[in-house]
Amino acid sequence: MEKVADIASDIGEYIRQQRSNAKISLRQLSKLAGVSNPYLSQIERGVRKPSAEILQQIAKGLRISAEALYVQAGILDLPTGGPVGDAIRADTELTERQKQVLLDVYESFRRENAAAKPAPTTQAADAKPEDPADESKESA
Numbered sequence: 001m002e003k004v005a006d007i008a009s010d011i012g013e014y015i016r017q018q019r020s021n022a023k024i025s026l027r028q029l030s031k032l033a034g035v036s037n038p039y040l041s042q043i044e045r046g047v048r049k050p051s052a053e054i055l056q057q058i059a060k061g062l063r064i065s066a067e068a069l070y071v072q073a074g075i076l077d078l079p080t081g082g083p084v085g086d087a088i089r090a091d092t093e094l095t096e097r098q099k100q101v102l103l104d105v106y107e108s109f110r111r112e113n114a115a116a117k118p119a120p121t122t123q124a125a126d127a128k129p130e131d132p133a134d135e136s137k138e139s140a
Helices: 002-021 026-033 037-044 052-062 066-073 082-090 096-116 122-126 132-139
Strands: none
Touching (some): 002 037, 026 037, 037 052, 052 066, 082 096
16 A cells, blocks of 8 residues: 555656646646646645546646656556667756657657668578688688
């Protein structure tokens, strides 16, 4: 039961931090997210653990990705993306929305490049790697 309380507290603190960064009052966010002011306050204080649907509404109100809230709430695992994704996520100078946009663009470039790569031919896969010793025998 303690684990659930920790998660609720963590997500509440994260939402409060994002709201503060966005310079939105609790009342404004409750209106934007379509949840009651007391309920949002309870979420921020860690008294309530919001559902995925409520998190999505809050994310929309904060203009951040719902995925960021899902990860924070323990609903999703932290996405992997290698050092570039990690660097973007770790940058404290960027908002969550800016991070998500950068990650989306980066991933779209990676998918585009992967799709453009020519498929390896079976002939090349079956060929033995060249041995430099063989070349010297031929030239001798």
